Amino acid sequence: MNHDYDVAIVGLGPVGSFAALLLEKRGLRVLAIDRDKEIYSLPRAVSISDQGLRMTQEVDIEDIYIRNSSEVGGAGFVDENLNFIGEAINLKGFTTPNGWAPMRFFHQPYTDKKIRKKIEGTSITTLLQHELLNVKNREKDVLFSIKNLEDSSEVEYSCKYLIGADGGSSTLRKLLKITQEDLDYNRDWVIVDAELTAPNRLDDKAIQVCDPERIGTFIPAHLPFRRWEFIIYEDEDKNDFQDDKKIQELVERWLNPEEYKIIRKAIYQFHSVLAHDFRQGNCFLIGDAAHQNPPFMGEGMMSGYRDAFNLSWKISYVLNNGFSDALLDSYQQERRPHAKFVVENSAGIGELMEAYAQAEDHNDVPQELIAKGYGSFVLPNLDEGLFFEGKAKESMAAGQLFPQIVVYKDGEIMERRDDLFGEGFTLISKNEITINEVYKDFLNKLNCTYLTLDNEMIISNPWAADFLELGDVFVIRPDKYIYGCSGNDVSLEQIIEDLKIRMQ
Ligand SMILES: Cc1cc2nc3c(=O)[nH]c(=O)nc-3n(C[C@H](O)[C@H](O)[C@H](O)COP(=O)(O)OP(=O)(O)OC[C@H]3O[C@@H](n4cnc5c(N)ncnc54)[C@H](O)[C@@H]3O)c2cc1C
Known part of the structure; x- marks a missing residue:
């Protein structure tokens, strides 16, 4: 096997997979490695935005999302009786300038599997059950070693550019000693994916539940699936939330246990962090490796898709069209402030939920928090960079x-x-x-x-x-x-x- 690639990608989660397809489409020799054999099985991304769908058109995977998704009816904040606080935002029947509905809910295990299959049919070299071990940034390329987790052998590779799409605990970020800015939203939440076993009687609006007893989120995922997310308070034992009985108690206000079965659940600590550098030498961070946010805005994977989209054409213009490597500095310049908006405003939704839940009167909640929580519905343009x-x-x-x-x-x-x-x-x-x-x-x-x-x-x-x-x-x-x-x-x-x- 040739051990020299144009681009190597560590991590074949949704963001690394998308980056691999984009770079391969531009004719580059791509190596993609992942330490896991199978796609991630726990509940994670559930929504794709209009811009997300538009980006997926570039590598012809929009149908994978469309065939397996439903339009979102709307969104808003509700009180403990599930009554809207202020107006619900209606999202149904709209098309945005990107040519798609503002947001659709999809079932990630289906889309990830299809996208993995699509990768198998391309020229991308894929090494599963391989883990990044070491990396050395050199003047004109990157030398890195990976370990085969099946037989423990180690092999060295080189590539012009190495992309870390290796998730929140990114090995590449750590090897490069890139530190993170912490925007200070760190809370434990339990996420529950359920499959309906009875006809659906739930509304199609995604709601943030501002209940003083426990804040939570209900997501009318692509039928027959529904999702709930609940905060776990610091004085509670996380293990209690592994018990289906506990989950059934929390879901009771929506459905009786006979109406659904729990198919997956996971406890996450939601973070709001951002790598200080998205580029170091010939290495780049994209997706959760570069930024993590609580999922309330449904924009984490979308932010990663934007990273992949922004970086891939620039890399191809350097390697294929002979433009300067300095062009790649605009990746961090353009993407970091935008990703920071998503991190800050996602946390802002969480903070607004807490403020509404704690307020005696919802009108007392500071305008600044309301602006941040609702501001998240409109994404900013790019500011400084290649303009x-x-x-x-x-x-x-x-x-x-x-x-x-x-x-x-x-x-x-x-x-x-x-x-x-x-x-x-x-x-x-x-x-x-x-x-x-x-x-x-x-x-x-x-x-x-x-x-x-x-x-x-x-x-x-x-x-x-x-x-x-x-x-x-x-x-x-x-x-x-x-x-x-x-x-x-x-x-x-x-x-x-x-x-x-x-x-x-
Ligand atoms: C509950 C929840 C709900 C969410 N909902 C949404 C949503 O609705 N919409 C949205 O846009 N986003 C959402 N997100 C965010 C979204 O899931 C993440 O942003 C997205 O999964 C990040 O993708 P990624 O490819 O960057 O990282 P990951 O999906 O974490 O993939 C990283 C990959 O790297 C591999 N890897 C790690 N280390 C190594 C190594 N050393 N060597 C080789 N391989 C390695 C891992 O095996 C993994 O496959 C949600 C997140 C959560 C937790």
Whole structure:
């Protein structure tokens, strides 16, 4: 076996698997290792967002999620009698600019198995029951050793870039001595996945239960599954929550024990931590290895997917298209603040639940906590990084995702057309795009697609049309973030010159 790879990924959880597929699709030689033979069996991710689904389109796995998921009806905070505190947020029947419903609930054992199967059909070299032992960052590559857990043999490999997708207790993070910022939400929770054995009579809204006796969460997962999560207080014995009887008592206000069977349960300590560095030399951290948050926002795996999406095209532009390695510094610059928002606001939901539960009057809960808890429903744009002049700009929508172009029939989306953007950068406009000859070589090196939206597309894509009102030609990155747009103040030539400097 050749022991030299373009990219090696430690950890084939959902985030490492997604990264492996993205990098392989871009023609790179990928090695992926995991110490476990089977996929993780305990209850974890249950929701995928609109952006998550849009990203999965890139490697044709969106159907795996769609076939095995349901739209979320809504979300909100309720009191001990399960009455909404304030308004519930209605999520049903909406499509976002990403071309998908805001959130869907899926059953992870099914999706993870299908994605593992998809990996088996690619050129990715997979070594299961192998564990990362040592790593050495060198000037132009990484040398690392792994142990075969079946026969205890050890082998050395090298790769240009090593990605740690090895979860919350990341070995790579520890080997590199990367420390973490602790945002101070550390609580024990028990998670219960149940399968209904009787017709469903529960609502389709995800609720945060602000009960002074015990805060919790109910998730109307993809039928026939339902999920509950309950806090375990410090003076309680965690072992008591391993007992199904105890769980049945907690679930009693929703269902009688005859109406469901418990299929999986797990006790987790939820953390809110963030690695100080997402990159060290030629090594990168993605997913839970880089950031962990309590799951209340349903965005942990999504944050990891965003990491994989952000990093993979940049690595391929360095290794395939000959751009500078410095391009990869924008990974941490762009992703860390965004991941921090998710960590902070996920913890914010937990804090708001506690505040509502403890308040004599819900109106007494500080606005700041309410803003943080509800603020989590709207994700920020990217701020600093690979954008015109290095910073997001409202006036040219830089740092924002360009909407997905969709085709409707009878009010239903029939086609999602991110493929129109090609696999590299895209120049998009409603007018014909003319390019000065001097930039052609550079734009070819960017693998650029030129897209003029015709009238029909503009009329049926109001979100894209609104963006196009802001300027003339939009420069879109391969991850669909807007780099900048030309207009009255800035010419297309200035944008391309700026991009040239930042990419080389
Ligand atoms: C209760 C709960 C509910 C959640 N709900 C959601 C949700 O609805 N939506 C959402 O987006 N997120 C959710 N999350 C978060 C989500 O589950 C995680 O963010 C996600 O699983 C992280 O994926 P990962 O691939 O980074 O890490 P993991 O899934 O932890 O995978 C890491 C992999 O690395 C392997 N590994 C570890 N060390 C080594 C080593 N030394 N050598 C080789 N292999 C190694 C492990 O075997 C494992 O396969 C939830 C989390 C919890 C706990």
